[in-house]
Amino acid sequence: MLRILKDIKTRYWLITFIFLHVIAWTLAPALTRFTLPMDSMEGALWGRQLEWGYDKNPFMNGWLTALALKIDGHSGWAIYLFSQLSVAICFWAVWQLSKKIVPPVYALIAVLLLEGLQYFNFHAIDFNDNTLELATWSLTALFFYQAVRLHKLTDWLFTGLFAGLSMMTKYYGAMLFIPMALLLLTTYEGRVHFKKPGFYLAALVFLMIIAPHTIWLFSHDFVTLDYAMGRVASVSHWYNHLFFPAQFAWQQFEVLLPMLLLFSILLIGKKPWRVTPPLVMNSFDKAFLFWVGVGPLLLTVLLSVLTGMKLRAGWGQPLLSWWGLILVVGIQPYLTHTKFYRFMVMVFGFLILSVTLYSASLIRAHETSSANYPGGKIAAFFTTYWHDHYHVPLNYVAGSRWVAGNIAFYSSDRPQVFIDWDSRLSPWIDEKKLRKEGAIFVWDLSDDQRVSERSIQQRFWGMSQLQSYEFTWLRNEGAPKVKILVGFLPPEK
Secondary structure, three states: OHHHHHHOOHHHHHHHHHHHHHHHHHHHHHHHOOOOOHHHHHHHHHHOOOOOOOOOOOOHHHHHHHHHHHHOOOOOHHHHHHHHHHHHHHHHHHHHHHHOOOOHHHHHHHHHHHHHOHHHOOHHHOOOHHHHHHHHHHHHHHHHHHHHHHOOHHHHHHHHHHHHHHHOOOHHHHHHHHHHHHHHHHOHHHHHHHHOHHHHHHHHHHHHHHHHHHHHHHHOOOHHHHHHHHHHOOOOOOOHHHHHHHHHHHHHHHHHHHHHHHHHHHHOOOOOOOOOOOOOOOHHHHHHHHHHHHHHHHHHHHHHHHHOOOOOHHHHOOOOOOHHHHHHHHHOOOOOHHHHHHHHHHHHHHHHHHHHHHHHHHHOOOOOOHHHOOHHHHHHHHHHHHHHHHOOOOOEEEEOHHHHHHHHHHOOOOOEEEEOOOOOOOOOOOHHHHHHHOEEEEEEOOOOOOOOHHHHHHHOOOOOOOEEEEEOOOOOOOOOOEEEEEEEEOOOO
């Protein structure tokens, strides 16, 4: 057993795995998708103007997407890369923390098991707040662990930094901070830090990071909080307190199943169990894995039980990051070279298989998919139409996030988006300037929730008569065509 721990080059395996994962899951969507996913498109829409907050989320998603657009503002491959860098950072953070609790080979297994979670592959393609939380949550947990154990001021400062960035990624970060606070209160190692400056300096850094967004909220009618509350709202029934938490817990268990199958490979063969566990954990490490590893999930379910709020499966994306380590220390598989290399073959095989299935599902798609939406064609058509008729750059497009967002992203003019013709959702839009420079107004005729065309025409007088255009889906030529209703507001002469 000890010889195995020394012989296996865990760092090289980890670097190879992370490199292949990032390359594969960056190239797969970049080569097979014609358009960005919805959330990435929304982030690109936000990123064209740097604000301290947006109507759905704080600023982290929009700002990082803006950075990705600086690298590549045309095809979107840099946005896919940023998604995988979030995953890679989480892998690295789990590796670093796991090595402090278990031997390196077990730490490696704890990381590789995460490949079995769809939150780290299929779901991580879309660069959104949930994917970004993989990085911010894991870094917060890593530096928090080091701060409590090593008593270094720099670790506390990094804890405050990444906790603040977690909150500025999504308010759901509170589900991590509460268990962290409970860990401090319930352990001797944690309580001693209330008498030291590190904890309070971390809190100060946290407050400094969230302060601009907090001020922004007051000046923007708390639009982000309104959206967050709307997402969890549902018709009040007593059974919501049981159904919604049970549904969420079951969804997370379904996500865990492939990981459990990969882990079972380590239990097959010679000596699958040990009478004397080879891994000896101290009480603080056990408490840490419970509060930080399991606590956010339990707290989320408990909150739904108490309030009856509706939970969405995607919110679980950062919740399972430590479950590979939890499996390793909980079951403690006995390793041999044969078991280890068999496990490695299965992990890399799973990576190849999942990338292949994802790519094939898009290339051979028989149903409509956002990946095959003709966003580039729509943008080129209307940009050309605008130039031919008005002979000025297209600076504004107004409409739904998806249709208007596609035009804005793929148009050579890079217009700003007036989201749903609502200044509250698009505070960067100056309506007077828009009326002066003109705009394209678009409706997706398949969207029954659209704002009425008549009300928009009355609001923006001078708009041309509305026209309907049809576009064929890419790879889905037999599907009902995309129908876009368009009105042109000419620029003032």
